[in-house]
Amino acid sequence: MRQLGSWPARAGVGFVRACVVAAVSMLVPAVWAAAVALGIWWGAGNPWSWVAPFVLVAVGTLALSRPVCRMFRFLVARWTATVIPAGYRKAPPVTQLSTGYWWNGFSYERSSRDARMDQGWRIRWSDPANWRDLRFTAIAPITVGVIAAVPPAGLAGAVIGLSQPALPARALGLLGLVVAVAGAPYAWRSVEPVTARFLRASPAMVLADRVEELTAQRADTTVAQAAEIRRIERDLHDGAQARLVGLGLSLATAEKLMETDPEQARALMREARSGAATSLTELRELVKGINPPVLTERGLVDAVRALALDSPLEAAVSADVQLHLDPPIESAVYFGIAEVLTNAVKHARATRARISLTRDDTGIVVDVEDNGRGGAGLRTGGGLAGLRRRLAVFDGILEITSPVGGPTRVRMMVPCESL
């Protein structure tokens, strides 16, 4: 909050704020009061005269709830440091189909304007944030509104009371003035905790966001997996398979030449042997890229130690305990560390790195720090963005601090059960 100088200034600003808060929170109750007044004016005895006020209350509340909530968020963000995300559902883009019609995710419309309007209404109507907003508009007057109304009410009382000649009325007016001035700096403040508590995302909204996030992740994973399988297929097709064909050919030729030209046959067999060794090397590299054998044999910590030993960096590994995690998580973390180390060598030109693996109450925490030149960041399609995506599948988080000039610190956190 801004530090306001003198006490009168604080009281003045507080008074204005209290008035604004009271006015905004009383908007919806004002509509209700107007409806009741209308009903009474038309004749309280006739039940039909209540239909129009009822419609007014329903439409008025629904229409005002969102603007009122927006105003509260705006005021809180402006006056305090608390920023509350709105969390309304966003409209996906409308697309024109080959038939010329527009599709908005719900229905086909003749024009893009119609499609957007229809979509807007549907999303507005089905947004889980509506319930939160309605609840807040009901809560705000009795929590925030009543308190914020104290200073203006006190001032009003003071004006009325002091204009009266009678002594008790004047005393009451004076009391009102004291209340108004003393309460002004504080009366509006309940707006922050109440707004933060009741205007944050509701469970239904959190769930809707989560579904959206998971849908995107599933699509990502499917695409990444398909690409990986294609890469493996291509590697096998161009590498080991082709070599085995060549090997069979050499052996077949050698068999033919055995009688007529033993020297040539022996050379071919030597060639076949070296071909077999080369395909084994290729297969080993391929297997290492799919699932490093040392990970299966020793688990994550030793696999990371092996990785550090093979790295051109001087990498030190510290791990407090032997971690036993689910194999998919182990694999994701292992390849994550491998990626970070590769970046440290290739892009940051580091010579040393420190890797630490620890676990806390919620999961595993991996820190990798190098002495390189820094400047690493998440770029779309880059290695780190891919890493973040792979960790996100397990609800893992990737944090990068990499000022230009270094050092780079990467932290991966993956929640997991203790096994």
Next chain:
Amino acid sequence: MRIVVAEDLYLLRDGMVRLIEACGHQVVATATTGPETLDALLTWRPDVSIVDVRMPPTQSDEGLRAALAARAELPGLPVLILSQHVEQLYARELLADGGGGIGYFLKESVFDADQFIDAVERVAGGGTAMDPAVIAKLLSSGSSNRRLGGLTEREHAVLALMAQGLSNRAIGERLFLSESAISKYTTSMFGKLGIVDDDNNNRRVLAVLTYLNEP
């Protein structure tokens, strides 16, 4: 020589037994799981054993652990470890006890029967034999890069072959140089690296490997 072969894949085990017997050695026992391996090593106390890293029941590093356990019981028991992949991590664990009689090779090293049997015999004699792939990794790691910067290309090559466990004569044959030329290289190399030269070939190899393994 009396040899124990521990390998769970039938084809490989059978092939290795035939190769060993063709070279005039005797396979006294075979094992197909980790516990069986430990058992066979302790009961037969073979002149040398050939052990696969990954074996049942857990399909993790059963074989390696059995070999290490047997060597803890019988220090210096010669063991040659075979694997589909080589890891510096495993090489360090095997060399950690400082005794000789250790070999660590990729499975395809059996393709070259002569060199394979040569390695088996070296390990049986208490020597050290390392796959070139292990040594290559060792020599290219971060700390080695820094410390081996001062070596000439030739000295580097001699160091790599020495670390594999070859004697000066064998290194000379590989590089087409005389034995005395090699010993000149080794002297200057040891001087640069600050390692004490030792006449015993195995102790020398261990000194080199320990030096390279220092973090």
